[in-house]
Amino acid sequence: MVHQFSNGKPQEFFQTSVDRMATLSMRDNLQSLYLLMNKLYLRNPNQWREWGYTDASSAARDIRQAIEQQKALPALGNRRDLAALSYALSPEFRGDRVGAFIYAIGSMLVTAHGGRTEFFMTDTIDPQFVSNAARNIEKATWMLSQRQGANGELLLFSNEISEEGSNLSFAVEFGKIVARLDLLTQMLDERYRRIGLNYAQSLLLMNFLPVQ
Known part of the structure; x- marks a missing residue:
């Protein structure tokens, strides 16, 4: 217990348990998203070349920075979150579809959490937006496995089911993201429900609220 406490960071003193959970969930x-990006580049090795990169690692690094620093991508016409996701999954898109797809989901996650990746007591997260992000990822995962170009080929290769075997690791990893978002939604709902109940109880019992 003492060892665990000593490993804590100073900023954790300004986080409730839900804030800490939201921070770890986002991390x-x-x-998971970056792991999926690397796997998609392996399955679609021509994609990173579309934006002029010399290797997949360089492309992945820039996408990560754009997500975490909340920078727009000029190659996406400065589109973000849902607008970027719709564009990345459209047959009209030309460019690194892997990078665009991952950036779109990453920016959507950050937007749904109020534009932050770390959370403290003064921050608020709308549980409905977090839940909506989970549903959007479910839809995007399905679209990723179904959308085809004019030539009849999938826009991106991900899960694979063939006579040689099955590879459903993409669906599994996306499922982990959705599960974390749904759990956080429940925690946030309970947090705000308890705040409301505590206030209602204080009125019912005619207790004055503490001021210090």
Whole structure:
């Protein structure tokens, strides 16, 4: 217990348990997203060349920075979150579809959490937006596995089911992101419900609220 306490960061003193959970959830979701990006580049090795990169690692690095620093991508016409996601999954898109797809989901996650990746007591997160982000990822995952170009080929190769075997690791990793978002939604709902109940109880019992 003492060892765990000593490993804490100073900023954690300004986080409730829900704030800490939201921060860790965002960290893990972004890591899952970057893992998916690397896997998509392996399955679609021609994509990173579309934006002039010399290797997939350079492309992935710039996409990560754009997400975490909330920078727009000129190659996407400065589109973000849902607008970028719709564009990245459209047959009209020309460019690195892997980078555009991952950037779009990453920027959507940050937007749904109020534009932050770390959370403190003074921050608020709308549970409905977090839940909506989970549903959007479910839809995007399905679209990723179904959308085809004019030539009849999938826009991006991800999950694979064939006579040689199955690779459903993409669906599994996206499922982890959705599960974390749904759990956070429930925690946020309970947090705000308790705040309301505590206030209602104080009125019912005619207790004055503490001021210090």
